[in-house]
Amino acid sequence: xxxxxxxxxxxxxxxxxxxxxxxxxxxxxxxxxxxxxxxIGKEALETFYGRTLTLxxxxxCESNIDDILKEAKDIEIALLVVGDPLGATTHTDMLLRAxxxxxxxxxxxxxxxxxxxxxxxxxxxxxxxTVSIPFWTDTWKPDSFFEKIIANYSRNLHTLCLxxxxxxxxxxESLTKKVRTYMDPKFMSVKxxxxxxxxxxxxxxxxxxxxxxxxxxxxxxxxxxxxISVMTxxxxxxxxxxxxxxxxxxxxxxxxxxxxxxxxxxx
Amino acid sequence: xxxxxxxxxxxxxxxxxxxxxxxxxxxxxxxxxxxxxxxIGKEALETFYGRTLTLxxxxxCESNIDDILKEAKDIEIALLVVGDPLGATTHTDMLLRAxxxxxxxxxxxxxxxxxxxxxxxxxxxxxxxTVSIPFWTDTWKPDSFFEKIIANYSRNLHTLCLxxxxxxxxxxESLTKKVRTYMDPKFMSVKxxxxxxxxxxxxxxxxxxxxxxxxxxxxxxxxxxxxISVMTxxxxxxxxxxxxxxxxxxxxxxxxxxxxxxxxxxx
Numbered sequence: 001x002x003x004x005x006x007x008x009x010x011x012x013x014x015x016x017x018x019x020x021x022x023x024x025x026x027x028x029x030x031x032x033x034x035x036x037x038x039x040i041g042k043e044a045l046e047t048f049y050g051r052t053l054t055l056x057x058x059x060x061c062e063s064n065i066d067d068i069l070k071e072a073k074d075i076e077i078a079l080l081v082v083g084d085p086l087g088a089t090t091h092t093d094m095l096l097r098a099x100x101x102x103x104x105x106x107x108x109x110x111x112x113x114x115x116x117x118x119x120x121x122x123x124x125x126x127x128x129x130t131v132s133i134p135f136w137t138d139t140w141k142p143d144s145f146f147e148k149i150i151a152n153y154s155r156n157l158h159t160l161c162l163x164x165x166x167x168x169x170x171x172x173e174s175l176t177k178k179v180r181t182y183m184d185p186k187f188m189s190v191k192x193x194x195x196x197x198x199x200x201x202x203x204x205x206x207x208x209x210x211x212x213x214x215x216x217x218x219x220x221x222x223x224x225x226x227x228i229s230v231m232t233x234x235x236x237x238x239x240x241x242x243x244x245x246x247x248x249x250x251x252x253x254x255x256x257x258x259x260x261x262x263x264x265x266x267x
Numbered sequence: 268x269x270x271x272x273x274x275x276x277x278x279x280x281x282x283x284x285x286x287x288x289x290x291x292x293x294x295x296x297x298x299x300x301x302x303x304x305x306x307i308g309k310e311a312l313e314t315f316y317g318r319t320l321t322l323x324x325x326x327x328c329e330s331n332i333d334d335i336l337k338e339a340k341d342i343e344i345a346l347l348v349v350g351d352p353l354g355a356t357t358h359t360d361m362l363l364r365a366x367x368x369x370x371x372x373x374x375x376x377x378x379x380x381x382x383x384x385x386x387x388x389x390x391x392x393x394x395x396x397t398v399s400i401p402f403w404t405d406t407w408k409p410d411s412f413f414e415k416i417i418a419n420y421s422r423n424l425h426t427l428c429l430x431x432x433x434x435x436x437x438x439x440e441s442l443t444k445k446v447r448t449y450m451d452p453k454f455m456s457v458k459x460x461x462x463x464x465x466x467x468x469x470x471x472x473x474x475x476x477x478x479x480x481x482x483x484x485x486x487x488x489x490x491x492x493x494x495i496s497v498m499t500x501x502x503x504x505x506x507x508x509x510x511x512x513x514x515x516x517x518x519x520x521x522x523x524x525x526x527x528x529x530x531x532x533x534x
Contacts, residue, residue, distance in 0.1 A: 001397040001448060006378065008283060008376060008377070009376060010285070010376075011285075013283065014283050014284070014376075015283065015284055016275060016281050016282065016283050016284070016377075017279075017280040017281070017282055017283070017284060017502045018277070018278075018280035018289055020284055021280070024367055030369035033416040079344055084378060084382045084383065084385070085381065086382075086383075086385035086391070087385065087388060087391060089390060091532055092385075092388055092390070092525060092529055093525060096525070096529060099532065107382045107487075109275060109277075109281075109382070109386075109489050110274060110275070110283075110377065110378050111273065111351060111376035111377050111378055111382070112378075112382045112391075114382045114391050115353075115354065115376070115378070115379045115381045115382045115418060116351065116353075116376045118351070118353035118354065118359070119353060119376075121354060121359055121373060123359070124353070124354060124381050125396065125397040125398070125399070125429075126396070126397055127396070127397075128389065128396055128424075129344075129392065129393070129394070129395055129422070129424055130394075131392070132392070141427055146282075151422060151454075155418060156395070157395075158397055159430035162392075165339065180342065187420070188376070222376050224495065258356060258359060258360060258363070261363055262359055262362070265366065
């Protein structure tokens with residue numbers, strides 16, 4: 001059996017009772033560590049579960065998943081994923097592979113940023129399409145996601161912006177070498193995101209969104225030190241919401257009075 | 268302290284470890300029973316928690332919430348909500364009232380249909396605005412939500428349709444009387460929803476969506492007897508996905524190959 005178990009967003013105790021029971025009984029438990037991270041580390045989880053975990057990086061999840069799945073024909077294997085296990089395409093793909101290989105699977109859902117974002121008071125059913133904002137480099141500055149923000153905004157919908165994370169990314173130099181070296185982990189802050197967004201807006205003066213539009217910055221949603229901050233996108237370029245993970249929301253231009261009331265406590 | 272605790276979607280064990288600890292230590296625990304329902308009943312939850320629960324209906328949550336919140340100044344009170352506690356406006360409103368009254372609050376997130384819908388293989392970030400489909404009556408057949416489905420569809424986005432539930436709704440006759448009588452609980456099935464949607468499409472032949480468009484029916488997401496069924500909307504009028512709760516998705520017209528592959532197992 002192959003279990004995909006969501007860990008939720010905050011700390012070790014955000015796993016469900018069902019998830020915890022499965023973790024305790026499994027023969028092997030992997031912790032997925034590249035589509036998202038928990039605010040606590042692997043060791044804290046191991047202490048709480050009373051067992052060891054194996055870190056699963058991108059290579060393991062994408063290239064070597066068949067080996068794990070084949071093993072799951074005979075033994076019980078769980079893969080722990082921060083948030084909900086089906087938030088990322090990788091895991092849907094795993095379930096399809098499992099089906100092809102004849103391996104039984106079970107999903108244990110949990111909160112993800114896609115629903116917990118409602119903690120800022122913006123109503124979930126008023127969100128449009130979610131976008132991902134990638135880190136820009138000197139030579140690569142994609143902005144196609146911004147069209148989706150504009151489309152949501154023009155329909156008076158909020159946009160949740162998932163911010164890039166880089167965990168165990170090979171350095172460019174090492175791609176052509178035998179031994180890979182990896183970059184330090186990097187997590188986009190709401191400040192980084194705001195700086196890129198303002199550059200895009202400045203280059204598209206008629207896009208309908210101004211640099212003084214409202215932005216909602218969220219950090220460590222679900223954790224005890226969760227922070228929510230509401231200001232103009234312009235001001236967010238100078239903000240500091242502390243350690244990762246961060247998310248950003250561009251709210252619809254016209255908010256429901258309840259949404260306005262709720263947001264105002266974070267200004 | 269006032270806790271809003273999400274129960275997730277399946278059974279008693281879908282509560283988080285954090286949520287369960289709070290339930291066990293609280294002085295009073297209410298179970299919200301009108302924005303959604305769990306596939307198991309109050310008694311099963313009471314057995315699992317080892318304590319009694321008080322049902323909280325709409326009247327209690329909307330009109331008498333201040334009394335509960337005032338009590339929460341001195342004692343520990345939890346309100347249990349199926350799914351994630353901030354899926355419905357009611358609960359955001361409660362948190363604002365708590366703040367006004369100077370009552371401390373804590374939210375314990377969990378999976379909701381808004382993210383667990385990804386179990387059908389459609390990617391969450393390709394969903395547009397969520398809509399709610401209300402039960403029609405002989406004299407009241409609203410269809411304004413359909414414009415949102417069209418808008419999503421034309422942008423190649425999926426639409427999650429939340430289906431109406433009626434729990435402890437006063438009968439029309441009793442509204443003017445001293446003693447209220449209540450209707451039997453009623454839960455919209457994907458069949459009911461498809462029948463209403465096909466009527467709307469037939470009345471709007473140029474809307475861009477045809478009655479033979481693909482529809483995804485989901486029932487009891489997260490429970491062991493979860494069912495997912497993919498067929499044309501037309502065929503869904505004759506479907507039976509078993510007991511509630513049901514949800515319906517109108518997928519985007521052009522799907523990602525991975526989405527197509529995944530959906531095909533439910534055809």
